[in-house]
Amino acid sequence: MAARLLLRSAFRAARTCRAAPVPALTRGMAAGGIPTDEEQATGMEKIIMKAMKEGTDPYNMMKPKEYAGSKADPHLVPSITNKRIVGCVCEEDNTAVVWFWLHEGEPQRCPSCGSHYKLVAHELPH
Numbered sequence: 001m002a003a004r005l006l007l008r009s010a011f012r013a014a015r016t017c018r019a020a021p022v023p024a025l026t027r028g029m030a031a032g033g034i035p036t037d038e039e040q041a042t043g044m045e046k047i048i049m050k051a052m053k054e055g056t057d058p059y060n061m062m063k064p065k066e067y068a069g070s071k072a073d074p075h076l077v078p079s080i081t082n083k084r085i086v087g088c089v090c091e092e093d094n095t096a097v098v099w100f101w102l103h104e105g106e107p108q109r110c111p112s113c114g115s116h117y118k119l120v121a122h123e124l125p126h
Helices: 002-019 023-030 043-053
Strands: 077-080 083-088 098-103 116-123
Touching: 023 098, 083 116, 098 116
Parallel strands: 077 116
Antiparallel strands: 083 098
């Protein structure tokens, strides 16, 4: 008897759920379809997407441009202060890093390999 009552109530519940329309699926399609990432983005994500469209890289997410490291074309190191510590792996297969302070002004040389580095001012995007 209990099994019959349980089966009957489950059948009624399933039948009433099927009869109710689902407004969430029809509302999104009636409004013009699924929004794109640009339409849906907010806050920091929207700022980043807009900057990427303009071709700028506000948070240094892209691979940096490669420089020769000579005195005429030094490696550019962004900094929000007037000095920054720089690590140079002098040779490709080297396991040691040579650390030195880089100050704004003229390009400075790595004490080990002679590559030139120059400090450039960097503004934070926010």
